[in-house]
Amino acid sequence: MSDAAALLRSCALPQLEARILLMHVLGWRRTELITRDREILPQEAVARFEALAARRLNGEPIAQLTAKREFFGLDFDVTPDVLIPRPETELLVELALEAIADTPNPRVLDLGTGTGAIAISIAHARADARMWAVDRSGAALQVARANAARLLDKNTVTFIESDWTANIDPSLAFDTIVSNPPYIASDDPHLQQGDLRFEPRGALTDDADGLSAIRAIIETAPFLLAGNRTLWLEHGYDQAAFVRALLTARGFTDVRSVRDLAGIERCSGGRFIARAARLE
Known part of the structure; x- marks a missing residue:
């Protein structure tokens, strides 16, 4: 189980890119990454974020992800x-x-x-x-x-x-x-x-x-x-x-x-x- 803050800390991407992908997966606004950063995330969302992060690390553009x-x-x-x-x-x-x-x-x-x-x-x-x-x-x-x-x-x-x-x-x-x-x-x-x-x-x-x-x-x-x-x-x-x-x-x-x-x-x-x- 993971919260938003821990997931971002563990990500190998630059933090700006990681935040963009996590907001996309969760449907959150930027402020929610701050106010809800200790909220435990659904495992399905964590898995989707990690899959997108891996694709980004392979070079795929953020805009396409x-x-x-x-x-x-x-x-x-x-x-x-x-x-x-x-x-x-x-x-x-x-x-x-x-x-x-x-x-x-x-x-x-x-x-x-x-x-x-x-x-x-x-x-x-x-x-x-x-x-x-x-x-x-x-x-x-x-x-x-x-x-x-x-x-x-x-x-x-x-x-x-x-x-x-x-x-x-x-x-x-x-x-x-x-x-x-x-x-x-x-x-x-x-x-x-x-x-x-x-x-x-x-x-x-x-x-x-x-x-x-x-x-x-x-x-x-x-x-x-x-x-x-x-x-x-x-x-x-x-x-x-x-x-x-x-x-x-x-x-x-x-x-x-x-x-x-x-x-x-x-x-x-x-x-x-x-x-x-x-x-x-």
Whole structure:
């Protein structure tokens, strides 16, 4: 028999991770770990906690073990089919909201939506926004749809299964386009380390130089942006200069990169003045 305090002391995990897993198993709030720490726990709960702790020690991400991750103040369901939302990606949401701040009923396109975290966070902050969220993974879109249904009072997100912009109606004109595409190079050793080992490879890397998805988005975005509107992309810590060069070469103006809270150039974007004509 064990109480919460003893179980946490005996756990080999960092205490923060152990507390998160125990709260998940027990359905307790953080304060209950303090006020009920001497309460004898059901053996079934102890066994479940120990099983999850063992999986975490083997490297599985906390978000997959708890099936949840907080992002932009919302709790998103997470499965092994989707990329786990990262705090640094909140910058992309902030940039999108800034871009549409003075636009009533804006249309926003999120490419590579995964959990739907970016699209749903924008829609939650701007109830008048119309969102289109794209992913090539049907399994990811199932997760995103469920998150939208649970987190939005009024679901204003249209989900599309597509390889980037391939299946998007070309008559749509978006006020901003955002994307957190796979940008890790295929030979990056980080793919074999930590949480990344358990996340969908296609959401992490293009199996090339890490820029192929970014190139594709920059090439096609002008066909879908309304006049004088913006594209924002998240990218790797060492890719900002490359992305700015790609944007400039495609005809974007006001091209710039923005640093995240760690001081890393995390997102780059620019404005396309006139909507490009698609040649069929």
